[in-house]
Amino acid sequence: MSTLEVLPQEVTNPVEPFLRTERIPHIWCPGCGIGTTVNSFARALLETRMDLDKVVVVSGIGCTGRVAGYVELDSFHTTHGRAIPFATGLKLANPSLTVVVYSGDGDLSAIGGNHLIHAARRNIDIKVICVNNFIYAMTGGQSGPTTPLTATTSTSPYGAYEPSFNLPQLADAAGAVYVARWTAFHVRQMTRSMSEVLKKKGFCFIETLSPCPTLYERRNKLGEGLDTMRHYKEKSKVRNGAPTSEVALGMRDDIIVGKFVDRERPDYSELLHHQMITQLGDKYVEAPACSCG
Amino acid sequence: MAKGRVAIVAERCKGCGFCVEFCPTKVLALSSTYNSKGYHPPEIIALDKCSGCDLCGMYCPDFAIYGWKVTDEKPNKAVAAR
Amino acid sequence: MKNPTRQLQHADPAGVLTGTHFLDGDHACCEGALAAGARFAAGYPITPSTEVVERFALRIPKVGGTFIQMEDELAASITLLGAVWGGAKAFTVTSGPGFSLMMEHIGYAAMTETPCVFVNVQRGGPSTGLPTLPAQGDMMQARWGSHGDYEMIALCPNSPQECFDLTIHAFNLSERFRTPVMFMMDECVGHMTEKVVIPPADQIGIYPRRHAVRPPGEHLNFEPDEDLVPAMAHAGEGYRFHVTGLTHDERGYPAMNPETQDRLVRRLVNKIRMAAEELVQVEEEGIEGADVVVVSYGITSRVAQKAIELAREKGLKVGKLRLLTVWPFPAAKIRALARGIRAFVVPELNMGQIVNEVERAAGGAARTYGVPHAGGTVHRPEAILNVIEEAAR
Structure with a gap:
């Protein structure tokens, strides 16, 4: 390595204050993109100048489920698939919180798929960041609802033949007010989208594709994490506003990325409030800010 | 003259090469040395080209590198992060 | 209940329907929860328990709180846990098949020491069994239903009056021990209508949340007091804590080794066992x-x-x-x-x-x-x- 010198006092990694540095290095493999998405998330928190005491990260189970353990925020590592309903309770009990659900594709769209669509339908004011690596990585690379057709996984040894979910279309159809897709290559755009959803009311959904070199890429002979990042660079086409029905992913097809949906719709709390005021008038008592002493 | 500098936390690095690949001015290369985990962290090969854009920092999945812009005329050097 | 660390507080009068009523057990349970200070319920319809949350849905907008009907019992049983960490007192209500679906989150509540109440109005089983008819077949499930080792508190009322009284007690125990409490009714008690006397709020003792007393930086959410029960901070208060269902240390950080497992599981079990004589x-x-x-x-x-x-x-x-x-x-x-x-x-x-x-x-x-x-x-x-x-x- 080159000659090293001591850093000037004023220079530190800008993401450092957002991390539980005592827990790093994290568990993610070399070439995995989850850490890159967390890097973007930290930068979004920095950019938006959020009150970090009021931002909460809720994760499910899996590789991305470990994000909650690395962010220097109130953070909850919940059960498999149930980050969204946990986040729903948290947000409704304390509406002053900004609640971010940070989890993987299997956690959110398979075991947690029911909660994903219902939270979107209700327009619960939570922000969902879904890292999609096309596979159940933590358990050893099994196929899931996002595994592309023909991909080999440990439970589809002869190639996947189930059709996969197009997650932006699913979130869009269920009622999300913000839907975007980026990849771990699109760090600036991903950061911008994260910043936007932190400031937007309602159910927001960002899918971000990530390499899983250890399981998905290796088994499909797609090289290292870096090769997948190059693939994202080559194959991604930015189409902001694209109809989500046109953004399905294939094994090696073009990857349509962009902000697909950004619309306004009253969120759950507004709808509740409106209905209660209409029906009960001044007999309606709004839920107080919770405190159990 | 370099407009930026870059710091590397070698012990956090897992050698993925994202920073090397996506540096717009090709400041970095993976070094031949190992950190204590057996990974090759990046090193600076083109001291004068760094713009301080911090794209390396944005790509790094391990929070092991970051760049910043400098205003003085000091030449770029790799620095050891605290 | 003797309180080793804190004075009981008076109930919040907003939730107390003081007076003499003619109520069934389900409705009395709901009134007990409101009197105990529960201001959040998440549920999913299932016979013969639904009347509890039906009444809650009717009452809570005039008391101040939240009812949400979730998409299934898996969701309901963790939505309430989110609400507790957001600062609420919360509960859910179910029967037979729904209780089976909630098992994972009973374990999560035990592991994360989340105070809450699960009401189970028991019906005939196994499986769909007898939705409208009574049984007491979930008593062992209440004790052992979630995987792994933990200790459980479960109460059994035999009248609508007790559905009221013991629901308050269930919440108090959950707060005192920072643990989920099973409230094990049955279809007969749930649907039986009798006189229920609800006392004035100042005659109802409420065990307050064992909230962190030390400031951020000095408080650990899983560091036990003398009675092995830790105090908890809520999200959004600046403590920047972590909660996980993984085996964790006093900070709440995952620490997956036999030593931490032994320390944690023994404490989860012993905090209730060592108080068993007193709480029975x-x-x-x-x-x-x-x-x-x-x-x-x-x-x-x-x-x-x-x-x-x-x-x-x-x-x-x-x-x-x-x-x-x-x-x-x-x-x-x-x-x-x-x-x-x-x-x-x-x-x-x-x-x-x-x-x-x-x-x-x-x-x-x-x-x-x-x-x-x-x-x-x-x-x-x-x-x-x-x-x-x-x-x-």
């Missing part, structure tokens, strides 16, 4: 000089009462022991009684669950007779009487 509530009558003691709980205790009276008319010396607390099991009480009697008779609306606990606790000092029943209705008093007579011989 039973009702006893006619125990002195009895040859036979009938051990019962929930709706079955009311049939047992009739059987005991019939047996006494026949000259038998029969005592009554009613379990208000089923878990932790009143083993010491049974052990002590066993030395002075001939036999226990244990009627229950299942094929034999608590009877085995009684037999275990008796340790051979007295015989134990079950009166099993598959559910769908209650026992006939004569069925219990027959076994009392056999046991007395």
